[in-house]
Amino acid sequence: MNPSVKKLIETASKESKLIIGLMSGTSLDGLDIALAKVAGSGANTSVELLKFMTKDYQPELKKRLKAISSVPQVSLEKVCLLHSKLAELHAEFILSALDQWDITPNQIDCIASHGQTIYHAPKIQHQQDDMPNTTLQIGDGDHLAHKTGILTISDFRQKHTAAGGEGAPMVSFVDRALYTHKTKDRILLNIGGIANFTYLPSREKSAPVITTDTGPGNTLIDASMQSYFSKPFDKDGQIAQSGSVHKLSLEKLKADPYFQKPLPKTTGPEVFNLEWVQQQLDTLETEQLAPKNLVATLTHLSAQTIAESIKKVVPNLTDTTIYVSGGGFHNPALMQGIAESLPGCRIESFAEIGFDPDAKEAVLFAVLANEMLSGEGFLMDTDKEKINFGKISFPS
Incomplete structure (x- = not known):
């Protein structure tokens, strides 16, 4: 058996996991990093926020992200470059945070990365009947996994749109299970x-x-x-x-x-x-x-x-x-x-009823990652089907 797959099965079988949840919102101001202990799955999920910090983006990066975000026309080269560059930066932020917390990467079970939304296009907005709901985030999960050496789950919103949702908001799945x-x-x-x-x-x-x-x-x-x-x-x-x-x-x-x-x-x-x-x-x-x-x-x-x-x-x-x-x-x-x-x-x-309100969205993705690994999936908005969220990237 491939060692990465074996490690994945071992991680999925754990009663509780240490998961780093990442969130960077449309304000483009920085990266929220939450270290959460997540146990159980589905309606039996419990979560404890252990550590939290925000790493600010430098003005030049904000400028570059703003140039490709929420605009109808953009340079594909800039999108491609920032897709990888942002992931490498997020990896540096994670490793720095772990160092400050005196935690080694091998103690972390996985990273749950939301990425940076650069365009959100539900049908209510694009109004093209022959096109689906869609949304696009950058911050490549493979780069994150390779640079940190930690299993990474990303692209959470894509599964939601694939199943007929709008890719947002994602909070209901965790809110109704936990609160x-x-x-x-x-x-x-x-x-x-x-x-x-x-x-x-x-x-x-x-x-x-x-x-x-x-x-x-x-x-x-x-x-x-x-x-x-x-x-x-x-x-x-x-x-x-x-x-x-x-x-x-x-x-x-x-x-x-x-x-x-x-x-x-x-x-x-x-x-x-x-x-x-x-x-x-x-x-x-x-x-x-x-x-x-x-x-x-x-x-x-x-x-x-x-x-x-x-x-x-x-x-x-x-x-x-x-x-x-x-x-x-x-x-x-x-x-x-x-x-x-x-x-x-x-x-x-x-x-x-929870924890630091600034950490809520980062913890949300940690819980979604836990469900991807250990659960049966969350009910979609229609309550007719269950889906798991996220793409798995193995460390090299």
Whole structure:
């Protein structure tokens, strides 16, 4: 038997595994690295976050990634080069993190690599009936496995689209397995570049689990900060809090057809970007918004569209708690906007039921990798078939 296959079988047979989960979001700011201990599988999965850190991308790399991300035309040479280069960089980050944690690579059972999304194209977006849902991530798993010497699982979103899904959001599979409560309804809200949430009705209810994107989370706020203030994001919501919301502009942005489309749905920066903002506001024929007022308006756009999407799924939130993760959780202006749009609703950090909210998505992929190795697969959204996620790359 091939030694790599033998090692794979031994790893899959373990009761618990040490898995490194990786996540790099549409904000292009860096790589989240989570070391998780994952045991069991399926509904019997348990997870413990042992270590977590974020490795920042250098400005030059951010510039190169931005040039090939969420744009309709791009140099294939640049995509090809960064596909391998980014994986090598991620491998260096992993080895550095393990060194800081005083852990050797041979103690790790596998790496779960999300990669870097450079284009997301569900049918709701490309609107070509003869074409499937599709999505593309770079950061080659084979380069990762070779450079780290660790079994690597990657390309998680491709199996979802192959089975008829949109490739996003991926959180529902793990959310419903780990965080469904016996008697209480929960909403798990993640605010990254794009915001998404999972509605988890209590186990005693027969209501379906619903997972959907809502629209922009941080992406428009970050883009406006980078364009007008030369800062990566609105730290502590300071700019938004110093500005005023332009109500006419806000209503115009909220009138975009995407927000009226039925749930569930997905989207990305391909749709929600500063060009989209400018196109919408140009039709108002009003004076250009002052930068701080634009940031305030975009912050409330995210807050209100998140809240309105949640209310479509759960009109009465009296007995439902929302647990928040992702970078948007650290923006007081955004969180205040959500709270004001959902009066009487309890909003808490995801840490109340899990762990560091910044690590949630990286841990998500660690759990998906564990299921790929040891489980029977997660039920697809239709609840008619089970699939495992990911492509396996063996170390050399």
